Amino acid sequence: MKNYKRLLAYIKPYLGRFGLAIICIICASGANLYLPWIIKDMIDKVLAERDMAMLNFISVSIVIVFAIRGIFYYGQSYLVSYIGQRVVVDVREVMFRKFQRMPMAYFDKHQTGETMSYLTNDVGAIQSALVDNLIEMFTEGAILFGSIAMMFYLDWKLTLLTLITVPLVGTAMRIFGKKIKSTGKVIQEKLADITSLLQESISSIRVVKSFVREGYEIDRFKVENELNFRATMKNVQLTSLLTPTVEFLAAVAVTLIVWFGGYEVVNGIISAGSLVAFLTYAVNLANPVKRLSRIYGRIQKAMAAIDRIFGVLDLPETVNDKPNAKELPQVKGNVSVENVTFSYDGVHNALENVNFEVKAGQMIAFVGPSGAGKSTIANLIPRFYDVTAGAIKIDGYDLRDVKLNSLREQIGIVPQETLLFSTTVMENIRYGRLDATDEEVIAAARAANADKFICDLPEGYQTQIGERGLNLSGGQRQRMAIARAMLKNPQILILDEATSALDTESEKIVQAALDDLMVGRTSFVIAHRLSTIFAADKIFVIDKGKICEQGTHKELLKLGGVYSNLYNIQFSNI
Numbered sequence: 140m141k142n143y144k145r146l147l148a149y150i151k152p153y154l155g156r157f158g159l160a161i162i163c164i165i166c167a168s169g170a171n172l173y174l175p176w177i178i179k180d181m182i183d184k185v186l187a188e189r190d191m192a193m194l195n196f197i198s199v200s201i202v203i204v205f206a207i208r209g210i211f212y213y214g215q216s217y218l219v220s221y222i223g224q225r226v227v228v229d230v231r232e233v234m235f236r237k238f239q240r241m242p243m244a245y246f247d248k249h250q251t252g253e254t255m256s257y258l259t260n261d262v263g264a265i266q267s268a269l270v271d272n273l274i275e276m277f278t279e280g281a282i283l284f285g286s287i288a289m290m291f292y293l294d295w296k297l298t299l300l301t302l303i304t305v306p307l308v309g310t311a312m313r314i315f316g317k318k319i320k321s322t323g324k325v326i327q328e329k330l331a332d333i334t335s336l337l338q339e340s341i342s343s344i345r346v347v348k349s350f351v352r353e354g355y356e357i358d359r360f361k362v363e364n365e366l367n368f369r370a371t372m373k374n375v376q377l378t379s380l381l382t383p384t385v386e387f388l389a390a391v392a393v394t395l396i397v398w399f400g401g402y403e404v405v406n407g408i409i410s411a412g413s414l415v416a417f418l419t420y421a422v423n424l425a426n427p428v429k430r431l432s433r434i435y436g437r438i439q440k441a442m443a444a445i446d447r448i449f450g451v452l453d454l455p456e457t458v459n460d461k462p463n464a465k466e467l468p469q470v471k472g473n474v475s476v477e478n479v480t481f482s483y484d485g486v487h488n489a490l491e492n493v494n495f496e497v498k499a500g501q502m503i504a505f506v507g508p509s510g511a512g513k514s515t516i517a518n519l520i521p522r523f524y525d526v527t528a529g530a531i532k533i534d535g536y537d538l539r540d541v542k543l544n545s546l547r548e549q550i551g552i553v554p555q556e557t558l559l560f561s562t563t564v565m566e567n568i569r570y571g572r573l574d575a576t577d578e579e580v581i582a583a584a585r586a587a588n589a590d591k592f593i594c595d596l597p598e599g600y601q602t603q604i605g606e607r608g609l610n611l612s613g614g615q616r617q618r619m620a621i622a623r624a625m626l627k628n629p630q631i632l633i634l635d636e637a638t639s640a641l642d643t644e645s646e647k648i649v650q651a652a653l654d655d656l657m658v659g660r661t662s663f664v665i666a667h668r669l670s671t672i673f674a675a676d677k678i679f680v681i682d683k684g685k686i687c688e689q690g691t692h693k694e695l696l697k698l699g700g701v702y703s704n705l706y707n708i709q710f711s712n713i
């Protein structure tokens with residue numbers, strides 16, 4: 140219930156409209172209470188006393204009451220939907236912000252599909268919880284309490300009798316509600332599983348097809364699909380059981396009332412019109428009770444979604460600005476890595492006791508076998524993760540003491556896989572610095588050796604790039620990434636195997652662009668091909684998370700260790 144209250148806090152900005160909506164709801168449903176009263180007057184006055192004036196009054200009032208009801212009905216549904224949709228939009232934005240701020244470690248552990256399902260399914264569940272349920276809750280609540288008040292007014296003994304069954308109905312509701320909530324949670328989870336399986340399988344369709352694993356994927360999907368079916372059916376079973384149970388209890392109540400009411404009329408305690416009106420109210424009572432019990436089930440189900448949403452919103456943002464974080468001033472580019480130990484999972488160390496120092500403007504290279512920890516070092520410099528022990532300092536500032544934005548603004552990364560957004564080439568490069576002019580973008584593209592191929596595209600810089608930039612080659616995308624970095628103009632540069640996916644010809648072009656990019660910047664280069672790092676001021680050979688050799692190309696060759704071995708392997712047949 141705590142989280143439902145937190146959700147209601149999102150209504151606060153719309154409290155004025157909310158109050159108005161409630162008034163509309165109450166007035167609209169109040170009209171329903173008028174009908175039984177008319178029946179009473181019809182029987183006791185018009186039929187029994189043949190009162191023509193009363194008949195005219197009743198007829199006119201019906202028309203007026205229903206006209207007014209229509210107006211309030213319009214107000215109610217417009218206002219409640221407005222509030223509900225506003226809250227959905229607000230929650231969606233809050234969640235999106237949250238995901239933008241979440242540390243990398245979160246995205247390592249969670250699949251894209253799962254994250255997407257929070258924003259689509261769960262936020263959708265909030266909407267139905269707020270819009271549909273709130274309207275019904277207040278409408279039915281108003282009818283319920285109004286009917287009970289009328290009933291007390293007509294005959295209190297009969298009313299008390301009616302209310303005996305209410306606790307029974309309430310108990311049944313609570314028992315089922317708990318079960319429905321837990322099955323609702325399972326459904327959402329299974330749905331998220333399906334979504335992420337689908338997402339994963341479709342986005343990796345090339346791998347699936349190349350390994351002829353369609354059958355395998357279908358089997359996997361079938362299992363998840365079936366699990367979702369079972370979870371849904373369990374939920375359906377419970378919800379279907381709840382409705383008839385509550386209805387039956389209501390029927391028992393009505394029978395009791397009919398008997399006792401008939402007894403009172405026979406003995407002249409109340410009028411026939413009063414009894415009919417009373418019975419109409421009592422029958423009307425069954426509807427709100429039934430609907431409220433259904434709403435209760437729905438709210439329980441929505442609660443599961445709400446719990447998940449607030450669960451996500453409450454996740455710790457482990458890599459975040461300290462309260463007193465300073466702005467990192469324009470850096471020179473001196474980087475020192477002091478006794479750094481780092482573990483992704485808290486069990487295995489990906490880096491152990493790594494120490495080195497880089498002077499501004501130097502080019503540093505990391506080589507070593509796959510899984511050695513090269514990319515991990517590259518991940519720590521922009522503070523995608525916090526070091527487990529030790530410290531990384533830029534110009535003497537510990538990374539954890541400065542504002543994340545001011546740090547990352549000054550670091551450029553050219554990754555192995557360049558991700559492009561589905562917009563124009565121009566906008567994709569401008570992603571490096573949003574306020575860059577078109578001329579600056581083009582200058583950066585020129586410096587990255589990209590201008591030529593871009594101009595050859597059908598619409599030049601205005602060419603739309605498909606999802607994930609499918610219509611550009613690896614080398615072209617790489618040069619777009621370099622152009623982005625050029626535009627950003629960072630003092631510190633990280634190239635993580637920026638050329639490893641390229642053939643020799645495009646590697647040469649990209650390498651030339653990279654060489655230009657690195658001038659005057661502190662650069663960290665991770666490379667498998669040693670030819671790209673001969674010129675490095677210092678080369679670190681990393682193995683199993685430790686630096687095992689360091690020096691210039693010449694020094695390392697002389698050393699005759701791991702590096703010179705690597706060199707011999709790569710250049711033996713030249």
Ligand SMILES: Nc1ncnc2c1ncn2[C@@H]1O[C@H](COP(=O)(O)OP(=O)(O)OP(=O)(O)O)[C@@H](O)[C@H]1O
Pocket residue numbers: 247483484489507508509510511512513514515516
């Ligand atoms: N996001 C992650 N979560 C958990 N463990 C990780 C993560 N990324 C890397 N690792 C682990 O950390 C170790 C170092 O990985 P890293 O990516 O730094 O290697 P690398 O030297 O860059 O290798 P490669 O040359 O193949 O890119 C490996 O054992 C790897 O399994």
Ligand SMILES: [Mg+2]
Pocket residue numbers: 513514515
């Ligand atoms: Mg790597």
